[in-house]
Amino acid sequence: MSTTGAMYTSESLKAANAQPYSSMEGKLDPMLLQALKDMNFDFMTPVQSKVLSELPSLKSDCLVQAKTGTGKTTAFLLPAIQNALTRSPPKGQVAILVLSPTRELALQIAAEASRLISKLKRPFEVHTAFGGTAKATYLNTFTHGDPKILVATPGRLNDYLSEEEVRAQFRGMMTLVLDEADRMLDAGFLPDILKLLRALPPKSGRNGQWQGMCFSATIPPKMQQVLSHVLSQDHVSISTLDASEPPTLAKVPQYSVVIPSIVDTFTALYSLINEEIQAIKGESKIIVFGTTANLVALYAQVFERQTNLKVYELQSRMSQPAGERKQPMLSEWPTMESCSLLTSLVEEWIFLMSHLYCRSDFQPTRTPTLIE
Numbered sequence: 001m002s003t004t005g006a007m008y009t010s011e012s013l014k015a016a017n018a019q020p021y022s023s024m025e026g027k028l029d030p031m032l033l034q035a036l037k038d039m040n041f042d043f044m045t046p047v048q049s050k051v052l053s054e055l056p057s058l059k060s061d062c063l064v065q066a067k068t069g070t071g072k073t074t075a076f077l078l079p080a081i082q083n084a085l086t087r088s089p090p091k092g093q094v095a096i097l098v099l100s101p102t103r104e105l106a107l108q109i110a111a112e113a114s115r116l117i118s119k120l121k122r123p124f125e126v127h128t129a130f131g132g133t134a135k136a137t138y139l140n141t142f143t144h145g146d147p148k149i150l151v152a153t154p155g156r157l158n159d160y161l162s163e164e165e166v167r168a169q170f171r172g173m174m175t176l177v178l179d180e181a182d183r184m185l186d187a188g189f190l191p192d193i194l195k196l197l198r199a200l201p202p203k204s205g206r207n208g209q210w211q212g213m214c215f216s217a218t219i220p221p222k223m224q225q226v227l228s229h230v231l232s233q234d235h236v237s238i239s240t241l242d243a244s245e246p247p248t249l250a251k252v253p254q255y256s257v258v259i260p261s262i263v264d265t266f267t268a269l270y271s272l273i274n275e276e277i278q279a280i281k282g283e284s285k286i287i288v289f290g291t292t293a294n295l296v297a298l299y300a301q302v303f304e305r306q307t308n309l310k311v312y313e314l315q316s317r318m319s320q321p322a323g324e325r326k327q328p329m330l331s332e333w334p335t336m337e338s339c340s341l342l343t344s345l346v347e348e349w350i351f352l353m354s355h356l357y358c359r360s361d362f363q364p365t366r367t368p369t370l371i372e
């Protein structure tokens, strides 16, 4: 689960006078309420409460601004599952499609969905589709199964949708969720999302209108291109962001250093890292982002050979599939002692952020950019 944002427990929600899930009797299936009880979800987090009470119907479209770690997965899964329970499409057809920016988030969402449906008399099959896995094996399970819920990253879903018989499995789609939509756009998925929206049934088609739900921490202008295909004109807009909370940018000291010649990059970076370590005095975890996988590989080698810093490398051209190396590293990160991580994989930084003491970008040929 998330390592950033607020962490909720039943006790903290009760103390905050949160709305109890028992108040959803009659609106949510008793078996869903039972599953929530077993998960110790007795009270709603703010985003769950707003979605469940402010939507005119659990089938309504919504645009929800919420940060990661606020319980938004449950907030979109509950209406979507309840909706699918009322008129589930025929065997083999997808009822709920969730798009996620990363494989890690897709796995979390699928796990949460499995817990929520665990008490249903006939639990739905939950499938995942993301890159870095054997497409043929997953696709075979998908086409021969009854994938009522599919959690997918946009690139791999487009691979699936290139096949006519797979496209047919989405004809009865009832809900489409875009989770962390801004991160999907940041990761360059806009063309993929627009392409897959063209392959999916139109918003209002022969099988009626599917429900569109979009969850995002920010709503950048380019997102409108996607929202106009996913949300109806009368969708509900919900925000759980605290307007008085300063943006991340205001909380992070930032500076740039101009290095006159590319040959000085290593020494400059090394002395910057050392300065930070001295300044922090104690445990330090430093993430260095590089622009390309090759550059990161080169610097990781130089750092390993020429310094006594503990260095971890994370980039997409590693000899082993990146995922295999990434997973243990990501789970060890919170408890690791002082170390530096060199990476070109920007999508991971959100997972590591809560344990980060210093971040450094080295981009010898580019103008400096700031964290937003």
Ligand SMILES: Nc1ncnc2c1ncn2[C@@H]1O[C@H](COP(=O)(O)OP(=O)(O)OP(=O)(O)O)[C@@H](O)[C@H]1O
Binding pocket: 001, 002, 003, 006, 007, 008, 009, 010, 013, 040, 041, 042, 043, 044, 045, 048, 067, 068, 069, 070, 071, 072, 073, 074, 105, 108, 112
């Ligand atoms: N109603 C609830 N009662 C108690 N705990 C909850 C509730 N909803 C969520 N949580 C817990 O809060 C934490 C954050 O939830 P979760 O990770 O689902 O949030 P999220 O916004 O979906 O984050 P992510 O973007 O990482 O998926 C988890 O530990 C989850 O178990």
